[in-house]
Amino acid sequence: MAKITYITSDNQTHTVEVQNGLTVMEGAVQNDIPGIDADCGGGMACATCHVYVKDDWFNKIPKKEDGEDDMLDMAFEPKKNSRLSCQIIVSDELDGLQVNIPSKQA
């Protein structure tokens, strides 16, 4: 279990407990947090669950695998700390993770 904070582009913060094994994307979708569309349902095929990971966390969470950067090319306003939230799997180590949701997904 990890407490994850999602910050929307209008600075609303939503902190929810997400079970280990779910993804950061699923944590948002299941808790009705706005701004994460996840059109493809976690298949790394759409780049609509794009988030910015706070710098200190970016290096702590598991690294991007093949293909994630290719999809991020298509995301709305990608930055150096961009990730697809469907590729970040929640574990106890992620307790306290903060992610920012972009102003739109496309």
Next chain:
Amino acid sequence: MKKTDALIIGAGPTGLFTAHQLKLIGLDCEIVDNLDKIGGQCIELYPDKPIYDIPAVPECTGEELTNNLLNQLKPFDIKFHLSERVEEVKKEENNWLVKTSGGNSFLTPNVIIAGGVGSFEPRKFSPKECEKFENKSLFYSVKDKNIFNGKTVSIFGGGDSALDWAIELSKESHVNLIHRRDEFRGAQATVDKMHALVKDGKINLFTKYQIANAHGKQTLESIDIKHDNNEIKNLKTEYVLGFFGLIMQLGPIANWGLNLNKKTIEVDTEKFETNQKGIYAVGDICNYPGKLKLILSGFHEGALAARACFKLARPDEKYRFEFTTTSTNLLKRLGKKE
């Protein structure tokens, strides 16, 4: 105006199998899809990615699945209307009047929405200023490459479309290629060719840059591009091309008076009918308690929606359940019996 027993919106796997089920029970149908090809998300998002959870098919790619479904449709005559988006669905007595962006109109008692997550539209540039140049000097696809002859064209993107057009247009135009990182995801041979043209001075390459602004009164004059380190460069350019792939948008479906839940349509689980009689939703776009976004669920939903269509298309006939193994009727329709 075309009359049909059922109109299917979406030519993905669910739409294709729904067509099979309709034809099998003796109903006509036509299919409309906004993409220029058949296959939906399977073809557009993951043509080469293997799928492992289609019943009785241990492994197949999105493209193979599409081809197999088309093979299964071979006994039937089904009209496809591709590159057309359904814009309007209106009640007309006991029928629905459906109009497409391609100027087609259909009169049908049954509309089956098998639209995935909506229609595919190009992903656009984020700066607001880009909008006013859209379709004049800023494009997301190329219709006539000759308009770029002798001009400066700035191309954004890191995939095959961006690379192919950078290479092609470098013959007759001044080309800037701009991408957000150093790695390109296009085919290696294409990436190598692009780098060779950069070396020869035929393409100006800017990596770790993204578009920040567009300038010009009536016509585009220049763009600002911003580096990862926040440095901004101004590039004089007459045209801009963006290739960021496609995104699914619900689009006009939102205006048809259907009960929506986020980007999905609420249906019952007997007929997969929406709150509007004669409009059904199947596949990823429908929503009900326990819904799974699996291709196999779409097949089941399409089979049931097809039976529901029978009642409205043939109000005076009784639908009788039959098996393809034994029914002479079905075997005739499948072309297996005279």
